[in-house]
Amino acid sequence: MLYSVKPENLHTVLPAYDHAKVIETIGRYDATMQEDAEVLVKIGLACKAKSVLEIGTSLGNTAKLLAHYFGDVYTLDNALEEFGGHGERTGEVCRDIENVTQIIGNSLTPESYSSIEQPVDMVFVDDGHDYHHVVTNTFTAMQLIAPDGVLVHHDTYWESVMLGLKHLATVFDVWLVEDTYLAVVKSTIG
Numbered sequence: 180m181l182y183s184v185k186p187e188n189l190h191t192v193l194p195a196y197d198h199a200k201v202i203e204t205i206g207r208y209d210a211t212m213q214e215d216a217e218v219l220v221k222i223g224l225a226c227k228a229k230s231v232l233e234i235g236t237s238l239g240n241t242a243k244l245l246a247h248y249f250g251d252v253y254t255l256d257n258a259l260e261e262f263g264g265h266g267e268r269t270g271e272v273c274r275d276i277e278n279v280t281q282i283i284g285n286s287l288t289p290e291s292y293s294s295i296e297q298p299v300d301m302v303f304v305d306d307g308h309d310y311h312h313v314v315t316n317t318f319t320a321m322q323l324i325a326p327d328g329v330l331v332h333h334d335t336y337w338e339s340v341m342l343g344l345k346h347l348a349t350v351f352d353v354w355l356v357e358d359t360y361l362a363v364v365k366s367t368i369g
């Protein structure tokens with residue numbers, strides 16, 4: 180099912196959401212991403228995430244933020260400039276952070292996930308914004324997530340991301356978080 184939820188009502192999806200306090204945010208964010216970053220961290224805190232996987236590292240600003248709040252952070256990127264990546268600069272912001280493991284690989288290839296200790300508690304999907312990436316990465320990531328874990332998509336303003344989410348909502352519960360570009364996906368199984 181596809182739902183819409185205001186950030187202040189996310190406790191209806193994740194009961195501990197209201198108690199999740201973001202003490203500070205770090206890293207370089209524009210005004211929009213700042214709001215999304217706070218909600219993302221609160222979602223992770225609400226599901227008591229110890230380990231987090233980010234798909235789509237870019238320079239590593241969000242990986243750095245996640246590393247500040249959560250135990251083990253994996254971040255995956257193919258680092259290819261033709262797909263919007265930063266080549267050798269990929270992950271430069273989070274590279275030296277002790278609890279960050281940077282993986283260079285294609286998110287569409289299952290082997291790219293083989294070094295990740297499973298299950299992870301939260302997955303943040305923020306790489307290719309086409310329908311194929313959105314749907315394929317969700318099905319792959321759902322197999323890595325703990326039963327109480329959560330998957331969060333970014334950039335719902337992309338038409339192709341929305342199309343993917345609508346398809347996914349036929350299988351999973353999907354909540355579009357209003358006033359942000361985030362969508363929460365939870366398994367309806369179990």
Ligand SMILES: C[S@@+](CC[C@H](N)C(=O)[O-])C[C@H]1O[C@@H](n2cnc3c(N)ncnc32)[C@H](O)[C@@H]1O
Nearest residue numbers: 235236237241256257263264285286305306307
């Ligand atoms: C929007 S940026 C990620 C931003 C990052 N999550 C942040 O918040 O700072 C998208 C990234 O996805 C990566 N990407 C695109 N397609 C990919 C694929 N198939 N596998 C792995 N990474 C991919 C690009 O290289 C780019 O760095």
